[in-house]
Amino acid sequence: MSLILVIEQILNGVQLGVMLFLMAAGLTLIFGVMGLINLAHGSLYMVGAFAAAAVAGVTGSFLLGLVAALVAAAAAGALIEVTVIRRLYAADHLDQVLATFALILVFSEGVRWVFGSFPLFLDIPAALSGPVTLPGGIEYPLYRLVLIGIGLAVGLGLWWLIERTRLGIRIRAGENDREMIAALGVDISRLYTLVFALGAALAGLAGALVGAIQSVQVGMGEPVLILAFVVIVIGGIGSIRGAFVGALLVGLTETLGGVFLPAFFGLFTDPATATSIGASLASMAIYVLMGVVLVWRPTGLFGVRA
């Protein structure tokens, strides 16, 4: 097990983590402000990826594709907020789960209707493709480094938005006491639409960025959605800081577990058994992590104590 492999895997884990953060930040923001559990968040991720692949395919520009992903996901988010989600804020979680589950069916089948069942492909722009050499002679794909950079930049931007701007003050006020800020003259329903669209745009961005290293297909949002749920449960629902820490933890556990658990079991048993036991355990590792965190802190690492 060389040091280079370890560093590469850590970078892969961080890359997965920051992309999960983009998803989890929107989910946790929407839950924190509106108290809504949104299963359709993965669909917005898929919408972003498809919009990017379609626009980049026509125009040949990756950047335009990213813009299209942001716009399409935000628009889809705003649309479902105004038509459906708005009616669910006062409903219980069961209704929210069902209605957003119904939205997943509509989105998935709708996208299949428009684009067909075959995956689309989104190419990494030429300027960002190929490896770079990091200090210490490690070759690592430039695009993945860029993803890490974008994820960290978005994280900083969100922090700035929420802690330092007027909109952020309103969002935080909405989390604490929605009646009071409505009484103070803030248009609460517009604020909610805006927050939902913001969360949707982040999911769409993640979809487009990850779409370039995986194939763009119907259902691509669902595994990511479930990972993002694990992230916000670990981090504490409603906490952006928790989402960030949780995302990195999950990203690293998922990536490092897949590589090191089989190697670890290789110390005790023959390679074939070690690979199969290790792979099985690695696939369960993040759920074990979640279980441990919840036993220790039932509302997550940064969650508000009930």
Next chain:
Amino acid sequence: MIGERVLSLGVLAVLGGVALLAAATDEPFTITLATRVAILALAAAGLNIALGLGGLVSFGHALFFGLGGYVMGILAFHAQTYTPLDLGLFEVAGTKSMPLIWLAAVAVSALVAIPVGLLALRTSGVYFIMITLAFAQMFYYFTISWSAYGGEDGLSIYVRNGFPGLNTLDPIQFFGLCFALLCVVLWLSARLARSPFGLALGAARQAPARAEAVGFDPMRLRLVAFIISGAIAGLAGALYADLNRFVSPAMFGWHLSGELIVLVILGGVARIIGPVVGAGLFVMLEHFLGQVTDFWQIWLGLILLVIVLYARGGIVGLVSPRRTGHG
């Protein structure tokens, strides 16, 4: 306004009647659809105990459905390959006998429900929804990477398991078995809802603090409800696997957990016959919309949205509303 008891018996009579009629006119496919309804209704009836009576929104009941399926798959696999099943401390032979498989499915599901329930019930609300989902996903990924039993490809069982005195290969006889189990479980859950345990569980759902103040332990009541609920879903899973003669990780998938909730809601939460109505409607939609369009799930989604937003009591609630506002 129809009384709930009349409605329940009526719905069961319709389901049984459809299957008998299909048997008389020699339409095995319709019998298979009716069997699917009975089995899905059984699983949803299990979920209804946790969800309806206990107020526990489990988004991971596919976990138990899948466990039941895999118990059947593994036992039948060892029986058809004539290899013993190594349980570490001792070995058992595989079996093709349905009663034994059901017993094992119920036992395994209940045993797994204990630690899962203990962990998940520490939390509530959204956390509970997500942690149950995560447990089911954990098993989903585990079975995908578990190559001994087919991994991602699943496991095929060539001949349907047997039941003493019956020919289970005959569709109507297999339907009869599933239907009988469904009736027993529905009767038991009606009894359970009226029993001291069911009333205490309802109290713990509606006013946990008051229930605790009069001496009940809400956590324990919920755990017992969760275990019973999981055991029934496990039984349904074993039957479902026998219906398809196939198990795959998809039985643990979160789509299935979602569909089970959908069945309960379509029918009407905490209504005894709700799961049967929900499952019947779901299978009919799937079948008839599926014939009209490849994209039938869009319409399913839209129908669901309308029900969630406008028809809170589900179908049973429309036909036979509750007299009081307390659910």
